Amino acid sequence: MIIAVASGKGGTGKTFVSTNLFWAAQKQGIPSTLVDCDAEEPNDAEFIPGYVLNTQNVVQKIPVIDDQKCTFCGRCFDYCNYNAIVYLPDKRFIKVVEELCHDCGACTVACTSGAISLKEKAIGTIRKMYVGIPSVLVEARTEIGVYSPVPVIKKAIKYASDDVLIILDAPPGISCPFIATVDKADYVVLVTEPTPFGLNDLKLSVDTLDEIGKPYGVVVNRAGLGNSDVYLWLKEKKISLLMEIPFDKEIAMVYSEGKLIAELNSKYSDKFMQLLQSVKKELKR
Numbered sequence: 001m002i003i004a005v006a007s008g009k010g011g012t013g014k015t016f017v018s019t020n021l022f023w024a025a026q027k028q029g030i031p032s033t034l035v036d037c038d039a040e041e042p043n044d045a046e047f048i049p050g051y052v053l054n055t056q057n058v059v060q061k062i063p064v065i066d067d068q069k070c071t072f073c074g075r076c077f078d079y080c081n082y083n084a085i086v087y088l089p090d091k092r093f094i095k096v097v098e099e100l101c102h103d104c105g106a107c108t109v110a111c112t113s114g115a116i117s118l119k120e121k122a123i124g125t126i127r128k129m130y131v132g133i134p135s136v137l138v139e140a141r142t143e144i145g146v147y148s149p150v151p152v153i154k155k156a157i158k159y160a161s162d163d164v165l166i167i168l169d170a171p172p173g174i175s176c177p178f179i180a181t182v183d184k185a186d187y188v189v190l191v192t193e194p195t196p197f198g199l200n201d202l203k204l205s206v207d208t209l210d211e212i213g214k215p216y217g218v219v220v221n222r223a224g225l226g227n228s229d230v231y232l233w234l235k236e237k238k239i240s241l242l243m244e245i246p247f248d249k250e251i252a253m254v255y256s257e258g259k260l261i262a263e264l265n266s267k268y269s270d271k272f273m274q275l276l277q278s279v280k281k282e283l284k285r
């Protein structure tokens, strides 16, 4: 079972839910992998320290154009859908803008003059960490300045392929990195908070998931704060409320110390196990 934990914006408690759910599951003896897909700012390892088993580099293939062989026909420029090639035929100038290149390979197919070769560029790393029997944490991390974290996220998810339970801590937002993560999930847990901002971002996430046809349910974090609009909207849309996490000083203190509430308070480890059961039930519906 692959569960993605996501939210339309940062700071709603997505990492809090992912890490505590993972901890509760692995303590029950469920072979679990947590994949930190927030590749631009991964921080799951701060809550779940582990022993690094191995680190893999993620590389992208970047085309290099040889001026001496190039006939300046412009075919590669026409094939490139990402505006990654600067082509000035009058000045006989052509260059690949590495930061915009998506490694699609179209220009290499277009070029029949043998003017394009490929070089490798490091765009990130995947760290696999042993957390304890039977659990693993996989961390995706992009290099600073990389245009898109998607290739690194995809590789990290692939790396975690065969555990009983895989939890994907999704990147914030609803753009390509979010879609690359939830696309691999059987079910998406959307974390929100009962505020106007929380509701607005929840609606955007729900629209996106409806469009790609993924089942989902909602966890309301910091319940008791804000108003009841989120609950009314969930009821109106018949969206499952999977769990509420109260606005609780103890949780905030434990989190700020880089610890897990599920580890320190059995009431919460039970709650997170119930969340797992609720997701299982939802998938059987």
Ligand code: SF4
Pocket: 063, 079, 080, 081, 082, 083, 084, 085, 096, 100, 101, 102, 103, 104, 105, 106, 107, 108
């Ligand atoms: S590999 Fe794709 S994105 Fe990169 S320069 Fe070539 S056509 Fe453009």
Ligand code: SF4
Pocket: 065, 069, 070, 071, 072, 073, 074, 075, 076, 077, 094, 110, 111, 112, 113, 114, 115, 116
């Ligand atoms: S397709 Fe090849 S020959 Fe034509 S402009 Fe591009 S690199 Fe040069």
